[in-house]
Amino acid sequence: MSLKSFFAIPFAKIATRNVYKWANKPHKTQEKVFKNLIKIGKKTAFGKDHDFKNISNYQDFKNRVKVQDYEGLRAYVDRIVAGESDVLWEGKPLYFAKTSGTTSGAKYIPITKASMPTHIKAARNALLFYIAEKNDASFVDGKMIFLQGSPVLQDKNGIKLGRLSGIVAHYVPQYLLKNRLPSWKTNCIEDWDTKVNAIVEETINEDMSVISGIPSWVQMYFEKLIEKTGKKISEIFPNFNFFIYGGVNFEPYKNKFETLIGKKIDYIELYPASEGFIAYQDSQKAKGMLLQLDSGIFYEFIPASEFFDENPTRISLKDVKVGINYVIILNTTAGLWGYNIGDTVEFTSTKPYRIKVTGRIKHFISAFGEHVIGKEVEKALNDAIQGTDINISEFTVAPQVNPKSGLPYHEWFIEFENEPKKLEEFALKVDTSMQEQNIYYFDLIEGKILRPLVIRKVKKGGFHAYMKSIGKFGGQNKIPQLSDNRKIADVLENFLVD
Incomplete structure (x- = not known):
């Protein structure tokens, strides 16, 4: 020593x-x-x-x-x-x-x-x-x-x-x-x-x-x-x-x-x-x-479910509750005032105050009113791989609003290192977890507005190739894990397993 x-x-x-x-x-x-x-x-x-x-x-x-x-x-x-x-x-x-x-x-x-x-x-x-x-x-x-x-x-x-x-x-x-x-x-x-x-x-x-x-x-x-x-x-x-x-x-x-x-x-x-x-x-x-x-940061919080309302609730630390998804607002000694950095967090404890990051307020899917957030897709994927040898390199999710046939669906682009033997069964596990977490998504599936999610396999190295193609290949750039549009998804179509 x-x-x-x-x-x-x-x-x-x-x-x-x-x-x-x-x-x-x-x-x-x-x-x-x-x-x-x-x-x-x-x-x-x-x-x-x-x-x-x-x-x-x-x-x-x-x-x-x-x-x-x-x-x-x-x-x-x-x-x-x-x-x-x-x-x-x-x-x-x-x-x-x-x-x-x-x-x-x-x-x-x-x-x-x-x-x-x-x-x-x-x-x-x-x-x-x-x-x-x-x-x-x-x-x-x-x-x-x-x-x-x-x-x-x-x-x-x-x-x-x-x-x-x-x-x-x-x-x-x-x-x-x-x-x-x-x-x-x-x-x-x-x-x-x-x-x-x-x-x-x-x-x-x-x-x-x-x-x-x-x-x-x-x-x-x-x-x-x-x-x-x-x-x-x-x-x-x-x-x-x-x-x-x-x-x-x-x-x-x-x-x-x-x-x-x-x-x-x-x-x-x-x-x-x-x-x-x-x-x-x-x-x-x-x-x-x-x-x-x-x-040097004074924190404020807005319930994510209210963030886009005309007059959302805006609170300081003393009024937060465990388990609520909040947009975090900063006031700092760098001169940022009422500043929304775009992240959502959830408190895991109030003695002391501990948080986990749940996603980005702009990164969500609500093409059909389902209000799916980052925390939900991450948990669904984690639920499906628990107890298996499935390994995932990268993923992102987008809505498919205008499919060539059938009902619309959520499209999951996943780059597997070790892929599931039966992709349909894996997709069903992910979809079941999504329905259990999100009542709006459940209702849309039950009401035949959406069909269960579809997984597209991305080639190994495909996400890196995608980042290169958009000029964002580097250690500080991250791929959004979900989005409310097809901007990422449409480009990823070029990097799928044939």
Whole structure:
């Protein structure tokens, strides 16, 4: 055991105790964050335009600040991009995290001097919680890899611009730099295929202990390693015992991962976003991720079932309930106000407040009034593969409103690693789970408005080929797991098994 791993255990226990101090005082913590946001926000152009000086409580805030997405704040962001100070937050941002939007084109999400440290601290604390719970920090002596975007940053009127993961790469603690892979040179490679091949070469003979990234892209890395060596990941990296991920529900991918790895391992789920680091898994035993209440974010929630109503219910943390699907709204020290990031979450616990991500409010299917959401399709797929050797690489779901014959249906595009022996029986299991979860879907099937779902087999590598075809092949891009239109489905028709 090195000195680094020896001292990591007591440090982790102190850090986790400090986290639970605010986690056990959730409403007081959020009230403190709210007051600080308003105090600083009133000095900004946004605060002056929205009468922050007369806000003394949450109701005052709701009366003055509407819920909005990037387009709602775009006029203010454009002023910051043009070089103006004190627009959404005091001074100028340190960075813009560049993301792609469906309606806005490129989005420039500000990261400020106040918000940047919360991204780093939350990621660090996720590892410290794991160390404290396991009473083991031996992994810090091995090599660690974080599959991420290029750390090369551009300049936008004096403000650095890049992907969030590339920005964060500049903040790796000094004590981890010797353990961190890939090399800076490899990390700067833009072409994803070339980059993963280079990462394979750099890591194949190393003692990898921690691997992190979006599951579908880490899976690609694992497959290339196996193709090159003919060995399982656990044979290549015998000290690799846990995987860190975020961005998607991991359950549908878990069977495939454990087959590639060759043994069961632990998992740490993170919920980072360009807009703020929202939550992380604080226990291997409890469900959900600990909501970050002291990270400069004041949270609001709107029941997803009401979100598109004219006057939806809008509540703070103290009024949320376990098991309700909410759209999460952020107010942050980066100057995002009433900001809808588009995600839906569900509380798994209120003591402390833990959440799980259930999908995207724009990613749903309701072509016939069925209101199907991401959580339901993920659970249906997971129900169908439980207890089997079926492995799934990737999937997405879309409505087929105008079939060539017969009733309309939901069309599931699935890339199998190990496919079911009887596809029709597998489809029936998935459909049964959907009907059990969603009464609207059940009624439409029973009423002969829809017929049971249909599964289309995508060729191996088909989803990667699809992402390449639309110019979004890379570690930070994810395929929506369901959509209310045929935009993705129609292109995927070109990548089906004949």
